[in-house]
Amino acid sequence: MPRIPNRTILNAYRQDPLLPLLFQECRSLSLAKNELRWLRDRAVHMAQLNLAKGAVASKYPFHGWRSLLRSMCRARSRGLPLQYILGDQPFGNLDIRCERGVLIPRPETETFTFHAADLILHDMLNNRHFPAEDRAKCLRIIDLCTGTGCISLLLHALIAPHVQEMSILGVDISATAIGLARKNLVHNIRRGYLSDNALMDITFRQGNVLDDIRDILGSSIHTGPPDVIISNPPYISQQSFGDGTTTRSVRKFEPRIALVPPKDDCMSELPLNRQEDIFYYHILALSFRLKTSLVMLECGDLSQGKRVATLCNDLAAEYSQVGNLRICIWPAADSGLQCSEPCVVIVQRYD
Structure with a gap:
């Protein structure tokens, strides 16, 4: 520097x-x-x-x-992040409390969440591939690696006024994160940024996404498979975290567990070349087992996004679900997206 x-x-x-x-x-x-x-x-x-x-x-x-x-x-x-000092961070029209031990919401994640809401409201619910009789049922969303709960809360604020019923489950391995997500839920209801229904519609639960996630989801799957899976998982490589690519402020003060995937002894058994892609494998495999209509996965850069899209294609073939999927990276490379900027892999299912 x-x-x-x-x-x-x-x-x-x-x-x-x-x-x-x-x-x-x-x-x-x-x-x-x-x-x-x-x-x-x-x-x-x-x-x-x-x-x-x-x-x-x-x-x-x-x-x-x-x-x-x-x-x-x-x-x-x-190097203490500004959000930890101030204690909060705007996220859409919400006020998200920030505490040490929980990842700070990023502006890119906010942008991706707005795009997710647009896809859900205009592409999924109004699309001819989503039958009218299904639109009257409860819209089910699962937010994996939820952190502060910012994605779950903003999706509810944007979508709830337009659907009859919805259910959002946020999952994170960190008890500290789950506690803060619940505080943010109550805080934003009290501030009037979320409707009172959010208290019934949104649930936060502790769990490890790399374990059998179906056990973590429990009763939520019994009421029906999720329509949407969205996640901003840990995606920074061990090398990038330690070689100065990741800023000092992030390395010193934000939780490593929310940034860098843990080493997995079973890595050699998976169709992966990069340790930092392991969360995507497990989340995508889950989405194929549950036949989720929409999956949105935030990636660290365009290179990782392309790897995740390729992995998705491979898993689609493995699960014999190639013909009814649309896989893309957003923003598109020709839209001016820089190779080093975060992006989202979007998987849409048309039955």
């Missing part, structure tokens, strides 16, 4: 003595200014809350918001 010129740092200091602290992560003056503004707003807000509560003995009384701001900036200079 190139050094920031001393002249640039001096210029930032003259504008605000705290800006050089933020430079260590932001690497640009405009971004550092934005982060300083967000941190200052949050510090003042927290100090006002303490004052309103009469917290005279609080560590940060109202007149001490500047001390709180300095401590926030120091934490940011050590």
